[in-house]
Amino acid sequence: MDIQVLGAHNCESQKSRQMSLLIDDTLAIDAGCLTSSLSFPAQQKLKAILLTHHHYDHIRDVPTIAMNFYLRGSTINIYSIQPVYDVLSTHLLDGKLYPKFLEQPPQNPTIKFTMIEAYKVNQIEDYNVLAVPVNHTVPTVGYQITASDGKAMFYTGDTGPGLADCWRYISPQLLFIEATAPDSYEEFAKGSGHLTPSLLKRELISFQEVKGYLPKVVVVHMNPALEEEIEAEIVAVAGDLNNPVTIAYEGMQLHL
Ligand SMILES: [Zn+2]
Ligand SMILES: [Zn+2]
Secondary structure: OEEEEEEOEOOOOOOOOEOEEEEOOOEEEOOOOHHHHOOHHHHHOOOEEEOOOOOHHHHOOHHHHHHHHHHOOOOEEEEEOHHHHHHHHHHHOOOOOOOOOOOOOOOOOOEEEEEOOOOOEEEEOOEEEEEEEOOOOOOOEEEEEEOOOOOEEEEOOOOOOOOHHHHOOOOOOEEEEEOOOOHHHHHHHHHHOOOOHHHHHHHHHHHHHHHOOOOEEEEEOEOHHHHHHHHHHHHHHHHHHOOOEEEOOOOOEEEO
8 A cells, every 4th residue: 555645734835735645546535635736647546535524624625626527527436424425515515616516417426425334344446444433523534444455554534532442443554643733732632622742642552552552653634833843742752652653744655
């Protein structure tokens, strides 16, 4: 499995993009920067998009990628939970902001949306996909993606503390987990369903307790304005746990 980090942040600027991961050029998780990061030919290679939740920084490029597929007369598969469908159909793709790509064109809608159930393994393209609920301010699932060779990665999406139950369902070799703000923002993080490096460390300790090992960890969804502080604290977490914990960046490539 080849994984590319297209967007690693929670805010966009010239130098930072919002969350999108790309697996083997064909499967994307979250759509924070799919059109802004990928050339037209690269966009056309996409077979499916998984969405963790309906916050704008994770679904932003759904309308723009749908438009590009529509103009080529092709279709794109999107998978997520019911609340994400509800928000897409009543907001971004409601026919006022942009065409109703979930229904248009009527004979062959551009977006083929498939509802997925948490805790049930879905075969999507060449992967086993397992959605596991995490703790955010709106319904959110993390995704474990398992390739045909048995290698697995898990991406939490946006989450606050309390992942011990989530860990019971997954066994990834590579974990993408969020750290939105530095430790001085702990109250903010707890109130808004996010993690700081210290909170993340506690989740990794709970992972170790539940699973008996620690995977390689890549940290995502940083606030770019606070990233230096976050990074320094993550370096300390990696040292304390004696385990690779690295900060993601746009264009980062990982192989599993
Ligand atoms: Zn977010
Ligand atoms: Zn969110």
